Amino acid sequence: MFGIVVAGRLLQTECQQIDETHVAFTIESAVNVNHICVFMLGTGASLFPSMVDDVTKSKHFSLFAFIVPFPPGYAATVHFHWPGKGFQLLGMLSNEKPSAVFRLRGGYTPAQLQSHSTLSSAAAIGGPPPMTDNVTAILGIAVEPIQSVEAQINANTAGQAGQSTDNRLVKPGSQGLADPTVLAERIVKHMFTYLSSFVSDPGSLSPDTVVPLNVIRRWYDNFLTKIRSGGVSFLENQD
Structure with missing residues (x-):
């Protein structure tokens, strides 16, 4: 059959x-x-x-x-x-x-x-x-x-x-992030905010400030965890 x-x-x-x-x-x-x-x-x-x-x-x-x-x-x-x-x-x-x-x-x-x-x-x-x-x-x-x-x-x-x-990356209510330019801008802002939190004196930030590679790695791992659990909607909540 x-x-x-x-x-x-x-x-x-x-x-x-x-x-x-x-x-x-x-x-x-x-x-x-x-x-x-x-x-x-x-x-x-x-x-x-x-x-x-x-x-x-x-x-x-x-x-x-x-x-x-x-x-x-x-x-x-x-x-x-x-x-x-x-x-x-x-x-x-x-x-x-x-x-x-x-x-x-x-x-x-x-x-x-x-x-x-x-x-x-x-x-x-x-x-x-x-x-x-x-x-x-x-x-x-x-x-x-x-x-x-x-x-x-x-x-x-x-x-x-x-x-x-x-499983969609951009959830309903986050349609502004569907624009690749806006999304990239929010990702960079999120990374900058995270890295800045490791500087004791924000006023001392300059183009020559050195960021340890392991700190960037921690941001990357943290960012991926948030993406996998709930998409990119958390980027909308940045100040």
Whole structure:
């Protein structure tokens, strides 16, 4: 019914069938995987015979299953499991979209997404997170009503959009800092204020004042910490 191709590897069609609506592929040496293509083979009537009404295991049934890989009203969600971090929703397959390419490395945050309960039973074959490069991951596929599939995709898309908004450098309310010139000016002012705090007599400041390199390094580390935790909005509050 399904096949996968990891970039740089051979076609893989052998999978573990968990039940009539769930399958799982084992992916060896997963740390080396960047992209993976998941697709429907157009066959596999035995995967979910109970979903199709008024048909039998005849030649007609086989022909029907080949022409329509999913029964009407059904599609599939595609999940990726990294050992110890649960399943993450990658996307979907349907009769209208029988294949998809997913980027894995750096493109997902498993800890922030809900695991797929049925597929979790297959993830045990991956074992605990190893300390070497030989990590075994699981790609799971769940055949579900298309309304459920679309709801999961929409929720996942909304979650990613919210995360992207939270990670923006310039937050709402700090639009003045969107101007590169203003932003650079505020950064320099912040650094100057920080370095000046180490001078006991501000009146003694001159173009020849020497600033130890470790003080600049401390400012840099402090500045990055603030940027990562809340963007650049703190620069708006400078006197």
